[in-house]
Amino acid sequence: MAQARASTTSTSSASSSGDFPPFNQRHLLSIADLQQHEIIQLLDRAEAMVPVSRQERKSHPTLTGKTQINLFFEPSTRTQGSFEIAGKRLGALVMNMSVKSSSVSKGETLVDTATTLNAMRPDVIVVRHGAAGAVELLSQKVGCAVINAGDGAHEHPTQALLDALTIRNHKGRISGLTVAICGDIANSRVVRSNLLLLGALNVRTRVIAPRNLLPVGIEHLASEVFTDMREGLAGADVVMMLRLQHERAQGRMIPSVREYYRFYGLDAEKLSYAKPDAIVMHPGPMNRGVEIDPAIADGPASVITDQVEMGVAVRMAVLDALLPSRNEP
Amino acid sequence: MSTPVSRPTLIENARIVDPASGTDSQGAVLIEDGLIAEIAIGAPIGVPDGAEVINAKGLILAPGLIDMRVFTGEPGKEYRETLQSAGDAAAAGGVTSFVMMPDTTPVVDDGALVDFLIRRAKATSRVNVLPAGAITKGLNGTEMTEYGLLKEAGAVCLTDGRHAIQSPAMLRTAMSYAANYGMIFVHHLCDTDLAGAGVMNEGLFATILGLKGIPREAETIPLARDLQLAALTGVNYHAAQISCAASVELVAAAKRRNKSVTAGVSINNLALNENDIGRYRTFFKLSTPLRSEDDRQAIVEGLRNGTIDTIHSDHDPQDTEVKRQPFAEASDGAIGLETLLAAALRLVHSGDVDILTVLRAMTSRPADILGLAAGRIAVGAPADLILFDLEYPWQVSEQQLRSRSRNTSFEGARLAGKVMRTIVGGETVFEHVD
Numbered sequence: 183m184a185q186a187r188a189s190t191t192s193t194s195s196a197s198s199s200g201d202f203p204p205f206n207q208r209h210l211l212s213i214a215d216l217q218q219h220e221i222i223q224l225l226d227r228a229e230a231m232v233p234v235s236r237q238e239r240k241s242h243p244t245l246t247g248k249t250q251i252n253l254f255f256e257p258s259t260r261t262q263g264s265f266e267i268a269g270k271r272l273g274a275l276v277m278n279m280s281v282k283s284s285s286v287s288k289g290e291t292l293v294d295t296a297t298t299l300n301a302m303r304p305d306v307i308v309v310r311h312g313a314a315g316a317v318e319l320l321s322q323k324v325g326c327a328v329i330n331a332g333d334g335a336h337e338h339p340t341q342a343l344l345d346a347l348t349i350r351n352h353k354g355r356i357s358g359l360t361v362a363i364c365g366d367i368a369n370s371r372v373v374r375s376n377l378l379l380l381g382a383l384n385v386r387t388r389v390i391a392p393r394n395l396l397p398v399g400i401e402h403l404a405s406e407v408f409t410d411m412r413e414g415l416a417g418a419d420v421v422m423m424l425r426l427q428h429e430r431a432q433g434r435m436i437p438s439v440r441e442y443y444r445f446y447g448l449d450a451e452k453l454s455y456a457k458p459d460a461i462v463m464h465p466g467p468m469n470r471g472v473e474i475d476p477a478i479a480d481g482p483a484s485v486i487t488d489q490v491e492m493g494v495a496v497r498m499a500v501l502d503a504l505l506p507s508r509n510e511p
Numbered sequence: 512m513s514t515p516v517s518r519p520t521l522i523e524n525a526r527i528v529d530p531a532s533g534t535d536s537q538g539a540v541l542i543e544d545g546l547i548a549e550i551a552i553g554a555p556i557g558v559p560d561g562a563e564v565i566n567a568k569g570l571i572l573a574p575g576l577i578d579m580r581v582f583t584g585e586p587g588k589e590y591r592e593t594l595q596s597a598g599d600a601a602a603a604g605g606v607t608s609f610v611m612m613p614d615t616t617p618v619v620d621d622g623a624l625v626d627f628l629i630r631r632a633k634a635t636s637r638v639n640v641l642p643a644g645a646i647t648k649g650l651n652g653t654e655m656t657e658y659g660l661l662k663e664a665g666a667v668c669l670t671d672g673r674h675a676i677q678s679p680a681m682l683r684t685a686m687s688y689a690a691n692y693g694m695i696f697v698h699h700l701c702d703t704d705l706a707g708a709g710v711m712n713e714g715l716f717a718t719i720l721g722l723k724g725i726p727r728e729a730e731t732i733p734l735a736r737d738l739q740l741a742a743l744t745g746v747n748y749h750a751a752q753i754s755c756a757a758s759v760e761l762v763a764a765a766k767r768r769n770k771s772v773t774a775g776v777s778i779n780n781l782a783l784n785e786n787d788i789g790r791y792r793t794f795f796k797l798s799t800p801l802r803s804e805d806d807r808q809a810i811v812e813g814l815r816n817g818t819i820d821t822i823h824s825d826h827d828p829q830d831t832e833v834k835r836q837p838f839a840e841a842s843d844g845a846i847g848l849e850t851l852l853a854a855a856l857r858l859v860h861s862g863d864v865d866i867l868t869v870l871r872a873m874t875s876r877p878a879d880i881l882g883l884a885a886g887r888i889a890v891g892a893p894a895d896l897i898l899f900d901l902e903y904p905w906q907v908s909e910q911q912l913r914s915r916s917r918n919t920s921f922e923g924a925r926l927a928g929k930v931m932r933t934i935v936g937g938e939t940v941f942e943h944v945d
Contacts, residue, residue: 293835313837314721315791336721374721398724399715
């Protein structure tokens with residue numbers, strides 16, 4: 183179902199963004215900022231980017247001469263790598279900056295960092311930060327586009343986009359599906375972005391977690407809330423598992439991994455309650471044997487590696503959508 | 512400020528609103544030697560020789576406000592606020608006396624510091640500065656300070672400011688010892704363990720923002736504990752600031768049994784709610800946090816029915832460096848001396864609370880609790896008075912505020928009601944210029 187547009191002109195100067203209406207957002211800070219048609223446009227743009235990474239010369243240089251800074255205040259392998267590859271395949275100069283939050287607390291504030299980087303005149307800054315709202319604060323202090331790569335427990339918009347693209351590719355549609363998200367709902371930015379995005383596309387959303395991992399008011403954000411995993415999975419088209427920060431969780435959040443796995447770990451028996459063709463997703467990195475049975479994670483229902491591939495396409499699409507609109511006269 | 516005995520001042524044609532006596536009528540007040548010398552309701556007063564005459568037509572004459580919770584930057588963080596700049600802000604806001612919290616560097620936990628501050632404030636501040644003494648040394652929550660010596664030096668009450676003592680045993684001892692000297696015990700309510708890493712009210716809004724919530728129980732559990740210990744020890748207990756409906760109920764129940772219990776509320780919790788945080792606006796990051804609209808309405812009702820005794824500004828100057836941060840990492844606090852009256856008058860203009868009740872909570876009630884002669888328009892009382900225009904429309908602009916810090920939670924707010932003149936000890940310390 184990949185669209186042919188732009189996929190065969192990788193070395194030409196043609197811009198895929200020309201095939202889409204202008205994307206009228208300065209930044210990508212949260213799914214909450216996006217209208218339904220903007221979400222669909224980003225998914226379509228990402229779809230068009232998929233072939234670029236599948237061809238031999240993985241190059242679609244629409245961002246030649248542009249500078250992208252990946253500013254990560256929290257360690258991340260896959261998200262940072264995905265943004266780096268996305269930028270490089272579009273021809274941007276990509277710089278990675280990993281800032282340990284401890285060195286920030288030693289003196290330089292986030293605003294100082296933003297001002298300093300801004301003076302280097304980047305075209306886009308991709309930011310991950312441990313505090314909710316931090317990326318938005320930074321965006322107010324710079325003159326370039328800013329992409330939120332995760333801010334605390336607030337949002338992770340490109341994750342929700344890549345999840346949606348993966349679902350669309352496997353199910354042929356998004357609207358009308360039932361998506362069950364299971365795990366540490368309280369501390370997950372992935373959940374918030376996904377509930378917003380899927381909600382905007384008329385998905386029946388469910389969250390499943392023990393009560394102490396459900397944040398107050400979640401019943402207003404998800405269509406249904408379950409504490410029993412089998413009930414929550416019944417009839418689901420998509421099962422999305424979340425990573426449990428079990429090193430941190432043990433003792434206060436959950437008593438033990440074995441109890442958590444017994445009641446909230448995805449195994450074949452629990453998955454059998456979902457639809458027979460249900461797909462299994464995970465934003466990674468996975469804890470096999472904590473929230474998911476390795477046999478499921480690596481089994482036929484799993485689309486986890488597809489998510490990683492769609493991640494690159496989504497990030498290429500977002501970069502491509504944000505940058506031309508800012509630099510045309 | 513020390514000034515030679517001045518000539519008499521006559522304020523006439525004023526609408527005198529004095530909550531202590533329940534007065535709301537036209538009249539005149541004569542000031543002599545810094546004290547209120549004569550009050551005439553409905554009738555004129557003859558102009559004494561050489562008197563200055565102020566025609567207060569169209570203005571309300573009320574006791575100057577007494578603000579029970581003000582943080583300053585002096586000593587230690589003068590770049591945030593000095594006693595002088597706080598005094599200027601207070602004068603412009605109609606606050607003629609404020610209780611200064613002990614959260615300074617060094618902490619006000621020693622009689623010598625209280626003595627120093629009183630003298631320093633007399634020399635530099637336009638309004639009366641009333642130092643509070645710390646309950647525990649260095650606000651550490653574990654060792655008592657010298658309550659007797661603090662009282663002798665002039666501390667008007669005991670409080671650990673924005674710090675909340677966690678140990679019930681410590682609180683029991685401190686309350687009991689404070690009762691020994693008849694000291695008012697003012698306590699901030701926060702179970703720090705339950706509040707945890709929370710940064711705003713727990714609820715849907717915090718969940719949407721991805722911020723950790725502070726449950727109401729982090730306030731009500733320590734409040735219930737304090738109220739029981741207050742009854743046990745017989746101390747005059749003042750809940751520093753309550754923010755939620757359940758706390759109003761607890762205080763109301765305690766007051767039915769114990770006459771020595773009072774409660775305050777920050778103007779922020781009366782005028783604002785958690786939705787004002789919007790998208791991570793850190794000037795609304797407060798401790799006590801802003802709660803839901805239902806809680807705010809319960810607080811308003813508590814004020815109306817007398818459960819809540821006092822309204823204060825919770826004036827807390829913080830500089831840009833600590834406020835321009837991600838929400839969870841920013842400091843708590845907002846300035847409020849200059850906007851206190853106008854923000855409180857919103858309740859009058861909306862018809863929620865009558866003017867006598869609103870003013871009582873900022874004049875005679877704090878005066879009664881602290882044992883001050885001020886806070887009322889009575890013959891022989893200090894001439895700490897304000898003249899204000901109840902309807903005067905203005906828009907808050909941080910650039911025009913007198914505080915050294917800019918962290919107002921009312922930036923851009925359109926308010927009605929402005930102080931036209933502030934008088935402390937018979938001397939005009941602020942006059943509004945259009």
